[in-house]
Every structure is written in C-alpha cells, then in structure tokens.
Amino acid sequence: MTDAKDFSHRLDEAAQRVEVALEGLLEPAPLKGEIARPARLLEAMRYASLGGGKRLRPFLVIESARLFSVTGEAPLRVGCALEMIHCYSLAHDDLPAMDDDDLRRGRPTTHKAFDEATAILAGDGLLTYAFDVLADAPTHRDAQVRAKLVLALARAAGLGGMVGGQALDLEAESAGRPLSQEEILTLQAMKTGALLRFAVDAGAILGQASEAQAQALSRYGAALGAAFQVADDILDAEGDTAALGKRASKDAERGKATLVSLLGLAGAMARRDQLVEEAITALDATGLGAATQLLKNAAVFVAARKS
C-alpha cells in the first residue's frame, strides 16, 4: 500500500532522475548530425529547463509506464522530452509580448537572465529537441512506438493543444467580455490539460496497453489535468507570491475569468474534489488494481498542492 509519504518520495526520486537525464541531454558535445552547440544558447536552454520544478509531467510518464512494468531509460527519456516542451512554453509565455513575467520558480525568467532574443531561441531549441529525443533509438527499440510518441506529443503541444490554449488565453484577455464556463474549460484543457494527459497516454503507448486501458488512463489524465487547473485558479486567488515563486493574483489583476470567478471559491473547490474522484474512478477502470494507488495519490496531491 502506497501512502502520501511514499508518493512524495517517488516524486522527488523522479525529479532527481529527470535532472540528471536532462543534464546529460544538454551537454556541450554535439550529437551526430549537429554542427555545433553554441555555448550561450545551450546555457539558456539549460537555464530554462534545469534546476527547478516538481517534474510532475515526467513523474506521470514514469509511473504510468510502470503500471505495465516498463521502467528504465524509455519512460525517463519521454519524460525529459515532455519536460522540455513544458519548459519552452514557460520561457515563451514569460516574454514581454506574452505574460511579461520577471520571476519564475523564484528566479529571474529566461529573458531576464539572458535577453529576449535568446529566450525565444532557447524555447525554439527546447521544443525542437523534445522531438529529437522521442525519435531517437534509445527511447524505444520499436520505431512504431517512437513515431506514435512524436505524433501524440505534437498533437498535445501544438495548434490543437497547448499552443492553441495559449492563443485562446491571449484572445480572452483582449476580448472585452468574460469567457463562459465552457470556453474556460476548453482553454484549460488545451493550455494545461493536453500535456498532462499526454504524460499518461505516453505510459500507455510505452506499455502497449490494451485499448480499454489506454482509454481509462486517458480519462484519468484529462480529469487530473482539469483538477490541476482548478487548483491553480484557487491558488492564484488565495496564494501568496513567496510560496508560489511567481507573482500571485495575476489573474484577478488582469480581470481574467477563471473557474473561481465563475463558480466562487467554494464552487471551484467542489469541482476540484469531484475531478479527483473522476480521476480515481478512471484508474479503477484500468483493472490494474493496487498498482494504480500511486497515481491516485498523484491526483490528490495535484488538487491539494500549495505551490
């Protein structure tokens, strides 16, 4: 039986493995087919991706692959690729033309530590590298699995997923009218949900799960992603800047519609708890029994986190 302490231990362990693996991927020596790795760009890519974050997305890849007894380098590399996408999106999102944030994880944002042009290119470099990592042989001996992972990540991260969600978020700020609940849910499913869902979908792809198991895991991922985002709205509404390591209450400052502004704090909390229940029910539907306990705890953690 896995308890909360074991969960936090496993999350930390995954974070450490991801840090070491990202370090290894972002070394100065060029890979076959690369001409050179320019020092300052590499430094900015390392800055944007190393030394921070809970590494929740890679943890979810690693633990959902483990449900199918897939461990080792494959899920770790997929987790790194996913984290590169997450980190590039933060570097671009923080830019003056976007959210214009100076602080991220308690440190200056990438364009503050370097400069805007370098932050744009570091983001582009991390985004591109994610697909390099997925497509390369060490990720899986079967090219079919590698191609599936590339396709799934591209769909989750692109126009119809995360990047599209960012665009909707921009539009919402300049729309001059509050978003409906349905619009907020779509926006959040794209902006945050798609990558979290990819994390568990990747576990199913690596584990060559049955169609029914893959669908159940995907439902878990969708519920977890939605819970994550409500929790974020709640944190932003009640949080303080020191604990978050980034500026708090910025949604309210911008008059941005969130689930808290639509449902109230109590309503948002009720929805969050319901999503956690949905996530747990979906895991039960995988038929994998006690092995899913850690991922159940992950849903509880995501909903209750304080930063």
Next chain:
Amino acid sequence: MTDAKDFSHRLDEAAQRVEVALEGLLEPAPLKGEIARPARLLEAMRYASLGGGKRLRPFLVIESARLFSVTGEAPLRVGCALEMIHCYSLAHDDLPAMDDDDLRRGRPTTHKAFDEATAILAGDGLLTYAFDVLADAPTHRDAQVRAKLVLALARAAGLGGMVGGQALDLEAESAGRPLSQEEILTLQAMKTGALLRFAVDAGAILGQASEAQAQALSRYGAALGAAFQVADDILDAEGDTAALGKRASKDAERGKATLVSLLGLAGAMARRDQLVEEAITALDATGLGAATQLLKNAAVFVAARKS
C-alpha cells in the same frame, strides 16, 4: 535532357503542389487528438506559411526523392513539414527582439499583420506541426522511415542546426569584432545550410538510398546550402529592396561580417561558382546519371538567383 526552362517549370509546379497541401493541413477542422483549432492562431499560421516563397526546400525534397522513383504524397508531406520549419523561423526571426523586420516577401511580417504574441505562438505552432506531419502515417507506411525523418529534421532545425545558427548570428552582432571566415562558414552552415541539406537527405531517406548515394547527396546539399548563402550575401550587397521583397543591404548597415566583406565581391562570386561545381560533382558521384540534371540546374539557379 532537362533545360533551365524545365527547371523553372518544375519549381513552379512543386510550389503549387506545396501550397495546396499546406492549405489542406491548415484547415479549420481539428485532427484526431486535437481539442480545437483557435481561429486567430490558425489564421496567423496560414499567413506565415501560405502564399509566398519559391518553396525551394520542398522542391529539393520532391526532386531528390524522385531520383529513387519515390513520388506522390510522401515527399510532398515531408516538403510541407520542412517548409513549416522554414516559415516559423522567418516569423520568429522577424520579431522586434530579433531582426525587427516589417517586410517579408513584399508583405507585412507576421507580428506586423497580427501582433508579437500571436507571431511567437504561430511560429511555435508551425514548428510543432512539422513533426506531427512527419510522424503521421500518411507520410510513409514504414514507421522506421518516419522516425528517421523526425530525428534528421530535429537535428537540422535545432540547437546544433538552424536555431543554433540564429543564436550565433545574434552573438556576432553584439561581439564587437568581425567573425573569421571559419566562424562565418559554421554560422551559415547552421543557419541556412542545415535545412537545405536536410531537404536532400530526406530524399535519400524516403528513397532508402545506399549509404554511398546518401553521402553523395548530403555533400550536394551542403555545397548547395553554402552556395545559397554566398549568393544571399552577394544579393544583399548589391541588391535592391524591391526585387528582394525585404529590406536590402541590412547586413552592411549592421556592420555584419559576410563572405562579401571578407572576400570582396569578386572573391565571393568565385567561391559561389566553386560551390556550384562541388554540388554538381557530388551529384555525379551518386551514379544516378542523367536523372540528376534537374538538381544540377537547381544548384545553378540557387547561385544565380536575383531574389
């Protein structure tokens, strides 16, 4: 025997096919796994990629695949993916924080036609979509080929290729000293050469060429890419803004070291002609005989182009 007229006809034909295929890829209906395609973002991605350009890179994919009797949708889709990478790089390169250009192909640049944030996201969306297109089944029935294409494009476009070249270009402007010839050649091989070389490497991958043929084509691609860039430096030095559809003489204005500033105009022209010879010699080494004539003409065209 293929002559210059046939070459320009085939280039135009490829450009038309690419335009239609890109249109098809950038339709409003979401693909499987996409949640929605936000209208304004899609419009910006279309603006950044449709209705312009010679489509030289897709042409090179299509014609190098044809050397191995591979025609149809596969090389067309790979050409579209490559063109998405090229177009995203232009949208990001034109941003105020980068080259700060208002005009591209005779039209306002993407951030001028939309806004900076949308141009950043449209670039991110095109970059991501390129890998979606490569990894998806219609590109090739063999997943091994698709994974190889993803890996080769990621290496050509990322930290050790195009993005790295952009970063070196930025550094050069703020370095306070002129670059050496070796540094310029590395910068150009990364910034422009890597994608052009990928175009012909992709033909070899799709055609499942022999190792010797693949290497000969790759030498052709490298020489063609270098010739392209010297021609660009020459055009920038002597060109006028109207013919280029973008601001001319901007290298000299910025005091940027180019091969023209290092070798003089005559020296640069001599180097350009030598690179064309190298490209042609490399094609002879493929042993594919008269079938390579069109690609030989492409090298001559690239070197002699006026825009």
